[in-house]
Amino acid sequence: MKKVYTCFCTDVIHEGHLNIIAEAKKYGEVYVGVLTDEAMIRFNRFPVLNFEERLKLVKKIKGVKEVLVQDDIMYDKVVEKLHPDYIVHGDNWKSGYMKAVRDNVEKLLSAYGGTIVDVPYTYNENVKRIDAQMKEKLAMPEYRRKRLRQLIKLRPIVKTLEVHSGLTGLIAEKTIVEHNGEFDQFDAMWVSSLCDSTAKGKPDIELVDMTSRFRTIDDVMEVTTKPIIFDGDTGGLTEHFVYTVRSLERMGVSAVIIEDKTGLKKNSLFGTEVEQTQDTIEHFCEKISAGKKVQLTDDFMIVARIESLILERGMEDALTRARAYVKAGADGIMIHSRKKDPAEILEFCDKFREENKDTPIVVVPSSFNTITEAELAAHGVNIVIYANQLTRSAFPAMEETAKDILKYHRAKEVDSRLMPIKDIISLIEEL
Numbered sequence: 001m002k003k004v005y006t007c008f009c010t011d012v013i014h015e016g017h018l019n020i021i022a023e024a025k026k027y028g029e030v031y032v033g034v035l036t037d038e039a040m041i042r043f044n045r046f047p048v049l050n051f052e053e054r055l056k057l058v059k060k061i062k063g064v065k066e067v068l069v070q071d072d073i074m075y076d077k078v079v080e081k082l083h084p085d086y087i088v089h090g091d092n093w094k095s096g097y098m099k100a101v102r103d104n105v106e107k108l109l110s111a112y113g114g115t116i117v118d119v120p121y122t123y124n125e126n127v128k129r130i131d132a133q134m135k136e137k138l139a140m141p142e143y144r145r146k147r148l149r150q151l152i153k154l155r156p157i158v159k160t161l162e163v164h165s166g167l168t169g170l171i172a173e174k175t176i177v178e179h180n181g182e183f184d185q186f187d188a189m190w191v192s193s194l195c196d197s198t199a200k201g202k203p204d205i206e207l208v209d210m211t212s213r214f215r216t217i218d219d220v221m222e223v224t225t226k227p228i229i230f231d232g233d234t235g236g237l238t239e240h241f242v243y244t245v246r247s248l249e250r251m252g253v254s255a256v257i258i259e260d261k262t263g264l265k266k267n268s269l270f271g272t273e274v275e276q277t278q279d280t281i282e283h284f285c286e287k288i289s290a291g292k293k294v295q296l297t298d299d300f301m302i303v304a305r306i307e308s309l310i311l312e313r314g315m316e317d318a319l320t321r322a323r324a325y326v327k328a329g330a331d332g333i334m335i336h337s338r339k340k341d342p343a344e345i346l347e348f349c350d351k352f353r354e355e356n357k358d359t360p361i362v363v364v365p366s367s368f369n370t371i372t373e374a375e376l377a378a379h380g381v382n383i384v385i386y387a388n389q390l391t392r393s394a395f396p397a398m399e400e401t402a403k404d405i406l407k408y409h410r411a412k413e414v415d416s417r418l419m420p421i422k423d424i425i426s427l428i429e430e431l
């Protein structure tokens with residue numbers, strides 16, 4: 001009997017999958033791989049069912065000889081183990097980022113004369129509806145809110161991109177890259193106070209009020225499913241912060257990060273060039289505890305951001321504060337620096353990890369941008385936030401276009417660097 005292999009990464013078995021199985025059966029005995037959560041979230045949406053539940057689902061399919069675990073999107077290990085005569089897949093993998101996977105399979109099979117079977121992809125109204133339902137489920141507050149905690153467990157480091165609109169949300173949601181046989185996408189989104197304010201032409205001084213910040217979150221949430229980390233600035237008055245926590249939690253935001261500053265907040269990247277006042281440990285701890293007291297789910301996280309290195313108060317002050325904030329209930333620590341050299345950030349992480357193995361560490365490498373995600377993870381960092389790069393890349397591109405239109409008194413000269421009209425009008429899916 002010939003061996004036929006196919007791999008599923010789905011939460012629902014619909015007619016498309018059954019069609020693949022039916023086609024596979026024509027060639028021999030059918031083996032089905034189930035992709036692990038870790039592998040799936042590198043290029044696909046987050047699974048609604050966990051791995052064990054998905055495994056069970058596939059085991060129920062009639063006519064399957066054996067169900068295997070596939071822990072990488074590339075087929076090397078499974079091919080080595082099973083040596084299938086045929087690998088069957090929907091023909092959607094012939095183009096786009098999935099083509100790299102098909103190329104990988106083609107190379108593996110050609111080594112011993114195995115064959116690929118491309119089955120026409122089933123994408124009818126029913127399958128489309130199921131797809132949309134899954135996506136909608138992931139966007140619901142009860143699913144989205146807990147996802148950050150799930151990702152911290154599943155990912156070596158949670159990669160977070162700044163968003164400040166529906167459009168930037170779509171970029172964070174949909175950008176998937178294949179590079180040297182590895183797939184990647186962003187895990188979460190950061191609603192930055194700097195970029196949210198900048199998009200409104202306002203300074204980053206807590207001037208854009210909470211109602212407006214919530215409006216931004218809502219715009220992002222409408223078109224995305226990924227979890228949101230909200231930049232809560234100082235958190236404001238403790239009496240106000242408790243209401244903010246409740247609102248964010250209800251909306252389905254996963255975490256708020258508040259910084260230990262008081263008075264008129266200025267952006268941290270100004271450092272000591274402007275007057276900035278750090279809060280007292282006691283007062284900031286009260287704010288954290290008050291927030292923790294009012295939250296209603298176990299999912300929501302309050303992350304305490306330490307400004308000691310920004311304000312040049314020293315490593316000891318940063319560590320003392322970290323200990324106190326964790327004791328007050330903080331679910332994570334964000335340590336910030338505006339030095340180009342990541343040394344002080346790494347020193348903090350190493351020292352903090354010596355005494356605390358579990359509390360998630362968050363960093364924002366805007367200044368110390370030479371450090372890689374793998375290096376940060378090796379020093380115990382759990383979440384990396386790319387806090388302003390989208391905004392900083394869009395502004396000069398738009399300004400250049402505006403200048404050139406003025407210069408040439410027409411738009412022809414800028415056209416070659418613009419997104420085609422057809423692409424921009426089809427960027428947003430219609431219902």
Ligand code: SPV
Nearest residue numbers: 192193194231268269387
């Ligand atoms: C933000 O993105 O608004 C931040 C990070 O708070 S930073 O600008 O580096 O202070």
Ligand code: MG
Nearest residue numbers: 192193194231
């Ligand atoms: Mg900010």
